[in-house]
Structure formats: structure tokens, C-alpha cells
Amino acid sequence: MVIHDKHPHYSTTRLAREMAEEFGIEAHSVQHHHAHGAALLAEHRLEEISVLALDGAGYGDDKTLWGGEILYINDGAYQRIGHLKKFPLLGGDMAAKEPLRILLSMVHACGGNVDAVEIEGRDLLVKIAKTSPMSTSFGRTLDAIAAAGGVCNNRSYRGEPAMLMERYLTLGETAQPAKIGTSNGVIDGAGAVCQLNDSLIEGGDFSMLSAAVVKGFLKEMVKIALTKSSNVGMTGGVSYSTPISKWFFQTVEEQGGIPYLHKEIPPGDGGVSVGQAYLANYF
Numbered sequence: 001m002v003i004h005d006k007h008p009h010y011s012t013t014r015l016a017r018e019m020a021e022e023f024g025i026e027a028h029s030v031q032h033h034h035a036h037g038a039a040l041l042a043e044h045r046l047e048e049i050s051v052l053a054l055d056g057a058g059y060g061d062d063k064t065l066w067g068g069e070i071l072y073i074n075d076g077a078y079q080r081i082g083h084l085k086k087f088p089l090l091g092g093d094m095a096a097k098e099p100l101r102i103l104l105s106m107v108h109a110c111g112g113n114v115d116a117v118e119i120e121g122r123d124l125l126v127k128i129a130k131t132s133p134m135s136t137s138f139g140r141t142l143d144a145i146a147a148a149g150g151v152c153n154n155r156s157y158r159g160e161p162a163m164l165m166e167r168y169l170t171l172g173e174t175a176q177p178a179k180i181g182t183s184n185g186v187i188d189g190a191g192a193v194c195q196l197n198d199s200l201i202e203g204g205d206f207s208m209l210s211a212a213v214v215k216g217f218l219k220e221m222v223k224i225a226l227t228k229s230s231n232v233g234m235t236g237g238v239s240y241s242t243p244i245s246k247w248f249f250q251t252v253e254e255q256g257g258i259p260y261l262h263k264e265i266p267p268g269d270g271g272v273s274v275g276q277a278y279l280a281n282y283f
Contacts, residue, residue: 001025003277006032011262033236034275038098039231046260048074051071053071056238070225082184088135089134090102090125102140112197135247144193148193192216
């Protein structure tokens, strides 16, 4: 048996299918964030867990780009119990390289003042929103927050906005969680970023505002996660952020749950294969 990611265009997907045909074995796909969560479950030898799977992107069941997911995992299966509200990635992959595009997308989505977002080709970018790929990515949402504060408008390496944000989040340690709009498990990330951007225009402190928004996201996500299990974990590349991991742990304990983070298996894509191998037992 060979296991591969669910994304139909990955080279590993093609390779897995070729191997299956060559050796006469089965090939099975596993959703990216399911694999992330399964790796955490396997590492801690749990039977079930609710996980916050937070990263840049992973191919979702609805063919959009997931990345801000709350999943309940049990017996090899998973249920998507919550996620960030979808927003367009203006220009596709270019949005990951230019965080200002994500900020513009969110401001446009919530009916904000797009003229306040200083980016070249703004009017054209707004026009392509309807044809751009949709995403629920928490990683991209962090990029938008970084762009709002002028921390990183153009990314020069993967993870740069989130890494630069750690300093500001730490400075905002004492901030209280912001109120984030949530309906039926869908968390309004764009709306929260718009409110943050408006507050910055009015002269608000970026460190306190960004920390409040991130804490607000975690509070809502953990609340949703606890509806299915007292075991609550966080996985995905966002877990590398020291302040976010710390606040996640605190938030779960404050709400009466048992928090889990990776200790031995990498929380990023380096740990996905472990989750895939674990889930192979259920095919």
C-alpha cells in the first residue's frame, strides 16, 4: 500500500499512483490536515482528539485551500467541526509572497476601505477576487495581520511574516482576547483583520491589537474543539510560533480541556508522513 496527499496535482500523488500500478498495490489519499492531526494523535497515543490544524495551505475536501481547521479525529476518520471563513487568495500563489494581497482581499471581503491598502495594481486585484482560489488558511491570515502592521509586505522566504510577528505578539502578551464573530463553527477571520486594520488607522497599538486578535481566534477555536473532545491539540506550521503555542496551551486549560502539542514529531509538513502512515492502518 502507498499513501499520498489528497492534492491531485502534487508530484507525490502522481508518483504514488505510478508505484501502485507498477507493484500492483493499493494507493490511497489522505487529506493534509487529517494527516497532521493523526500524527499528533499517534504521538500521544490517544484514541480521539479535537485538533486545531493551522498552517499555510492544504488541499481540502471541497477543493479549496484549507489551513484554519478544527477537526475531530477518531478511529481513523475525521469530522470538520469548524474553520475560518473562506477568503480569496488574490492571484493564487502570489498572495503568499505578497501579504498585502491577503490584507486587501480581507478588507474588500468585509466591505472596508480598500483605498487604505497601499498596493500596486489594487483595482485590478480587487477585480480578480471572484476568480481567485478560496482559502481558510490561518497562516495566510497571520500574513494579513503582519501586512496591516507594516511588519512584512513582501515575503522573501517561507514563514517570514509569522516569524517576524512573534516579536510583536510577545510584546502584546497582556492583551485580552478580541471578540471574533463566529457562526455555526465558521470563524470570521477577515472581519477580525478588518477591525484590526481600522483600529491601526485610528492610531491603535499594533502589538496589543494583533495579540488580542490571535488570542480571540484561539479562544473561539478551542471552544469549538471542546464540543467534541476534552483532548485538544494544535498542529501544523503555525505551531512553531512560541507565543501562539503558549496561548493555545493556556486557552485549553482555562476552558477545562487537556492540551496537546508536538514534542517529538515536527508540527509542520515534516510530520505529515507519520500521520499518513498511521492512517494506513484504517484502509
